Amino acid sequence: MTVTLTRADGAREQLSDDVLDEFDAALRGRLVSGDAAEPEPRQEWNAMFGGPAGLTARCTGTADVVEAVRFARSRGLLLGVRGGGHSVAGLSSNPDGLLIDLSGMRGVLVDPERRLARVQGGAVLGDVDRETQAFGLATPLGRVSETGVAGLTLGGGVGNLESRYGLACDNLVEAQVVCADGSVRTASEAENPDLFWALRGGGGNFGVVTSFTFRLHPVGPIVGFAGVMYPLEEVAAVERKWREYAEVAPSEVTTAVYGFTFPAAPGMPEVVHDRPVVVVAGVHCGPDPDMGMRVLQPLREVGTPLLDLSQPMPYTAVQSAFDALFPRGVHRSYWKSQYLDELTDDAIDALARRAQDRPAPFTMLNIFRVGDAVRAVDPEATAFAERTSPYMVSIDTNWTDPDQDEAAIAWSRSTFEELTKYGNGRVFLNFTGRQDEPLQAGTDTAFGRNLQRLGRIKAALDPDNFFQLNNNIIPTPG
Template sequence: MTVRLSLLNGGRTELTNPQLDELRAMFHGPLVTREDPGYDESRAVQNGMFDRHPGLIVRCSGAADVIDAVRLARERDLLVAVRSGGHGIAGHSVSDDALMIDLSAMRGVWTNPAERTVRVQGGATLADVDRESQAFGLAVPGGVMSTTGVAGLTLGGGLGWLHRKYGLTCDNLIAAEVVTADGHLVRASGTENAELFWALRGGGGNFGVVTAFEFQAHPVGPTVMFGCAMYAAADANEILPAWRDWTAGLPDEVTSRVMLWSMPATPLLPREVHNRDVLIVAAVHAGSPDDGAPALRPVGRFGTPLADLSGPASFRDVQRSLDFMFPKGQLRSYWKSVTLNELGDDVLDVVLRRGLHRPHPRTLVHAPQLGGAVRRMGPADTAFGDRSAAYIVSIDGNWTDAAEDAATMHWVRDAFHEVQRVPSAAGTYLNFGGDRELDSATRQAAFGRNLDRLARIKRDFDPENRFRLNNNIQPR
């Protein structure tokens, strides 16, 4: 048996059985080929659109395996895909015939309650982090699904339920350990490799493989006040403006979002919303439940809800409350997003019209609120591009039939361009983006004035663009 692998230049090379045996003796974690048990599980990612077949998968057990995998890629000039949580909508972490460096077995999390810090291995998910940090009443800001990979979330920014109070996930990064393109492990922080540290906070996976993150954590939970009301979608024309006006005066402790969606008939939801098109108004208060109760009371009073699930809830339950809607590998997904300086009537008109006429029940139109601590950071404090926006509108195409790919992706792009044309449109959030390759306009919209600095750092740490399967920044 031989293993076929892609080269950076587009060519092909092969590894023979004796060569594979030598490599297996070198790595601590398993090497997985198409012929090995567990191959299909190892290559599976969240987005069911991507049925790709890596040439060789290195299931890394620790930083040493990552170092050797990067050195192998460098010695043989191999195309590299890096997988942590495998949750990215654009499917960058899996590619045909690539060498996949798979960190998904590296899921250790260690909490230091005295320092309020959390150390996280590169393959961990939010569920892993929440499990360990919530035992001490602490949380690292980021994400709204517990299955999200920490690495991709952090490197791309990191929106969630706590960002208005405590900032993006990348804002709470203290340090990172990174295997760079030359196969060396370095530490990046505010005082060590400071330029690399700056780039990691929002610049994506362009600069190396992060084997460990260290975060600042904050006192949250274990119980928080959760606001969640589901209204008939037909009433959204009245509720959306009321929600927008309410969010304009919210304290930073509250982060809110709205979603136009269709609810399945599942025991996890009240019968009143089964098979119904709904407008969901949701919010989390980052302080005590007693303080949060009056702050979130309006969530269920913008109209007459079909169901109001608001009340005190475990923060871990809030973090996984949307997981059931996104079963791994079962949905085909393509998303695009626009950041907005304000949510004017022109934007709400697009949100309403598109949200009421979605091509598939699992497709949603999603508008998270920004501002607060996100906006208080300077635009050049981290690599994350757009700090000024007040909201995001994300057009999240999700469907099940491959025959609908072209039509649904066209619908998403069309809706995205419609939002993009409103005067308050600002940039884009790449973690809510589904394009395999970025055009220059999207790259500029995402990184803004930080793009030139990112390109210089890319040149310093990855001049050959070895880490290119990502929201790629060309070295220069």
């Protein structure tokens, strides 16, 4: 199978059958060309970036990743990496180059005595929650069970436990990384500490992480859960009352507000079918779910409920509660985000206007209360620099019609621009769209002072910017 791929310098390189056969023989996994008539093992989440890579190495372990990195390096090929395939910006696809696909590497090994979990780089959140909850343990990981652990953690990792236990990257204690030269390094506080610092929020700039070791905490198996739908017409009043609660809530509570149109889902009351709603959600991760429900009760009283799904709930169910709103390969998506130092009445009014003027039903306008434990970490302790803002707004522009691309993206950008009057200009890179923007877009505001150190670490480990299909950090020696 002769294949022509794009090089990192933009040139094209033709790979002969003999070259590909030799590469294939070096893998325990499989080498698949882009024209192969077979389904992808893990579909790309954002439908704007669907389709197979020019050539895919479906890796089964670290040794396969080493072979793929060395092969790509020797040929100068443009290299991409797919963990969970859940990148909003399409960074886990590479239609013209070589893709390292980790979807076959999703093992999770739990050490309940030491409260640690070793997680392979292709695992998704649901894989981890399933295994850790068998021991009544969890680590902070996202809000959608199909999200990839790798991309989420390397980008910081916000989620349902963050107020009490911080970000996913704050709970990373060790990583195994295949670096640009093909070497395998262990990164921790004691070993390769600069690399370890950079991995905690610096994205996929520094290598392919084939395993993560996380610190675990006692959570569940039942937690307190609040999930209440209010009419979207009441969104401004609801968000004001939610703000009052969020600013005094205990650290066991992580809470957010979501504005979107609820679908006509089977088994759900007709009153919410295709209804624009504002959903107020909260998770109490303390040991007593009944007490947690009492603490969460005010979230059930911030407006006129259309539907109240609040109840003590298995933590694994909470972690998958929003999955249906984020199906793989269905929505075309372009997201923006911004942190706010204060959620003012004017900001709420602006958000309310925009929430009622969304371009498509599944477009969401959300406000997250940034957790106490997140803000307790020094901004320079990890690469993830945003540790001071109490709120983050995400503009999740999702639609299905390709003819609507231009209008939907324009709406997202104009909403972001309006919110700059109330935000501080800093962004969350995992909630970033990628349409005509350079790969470096947003890194200066996201990383702040940490960008200089990240550039030096990048120069030491990847001076040629071999790993560039990411929220890219330019190597800056010295």
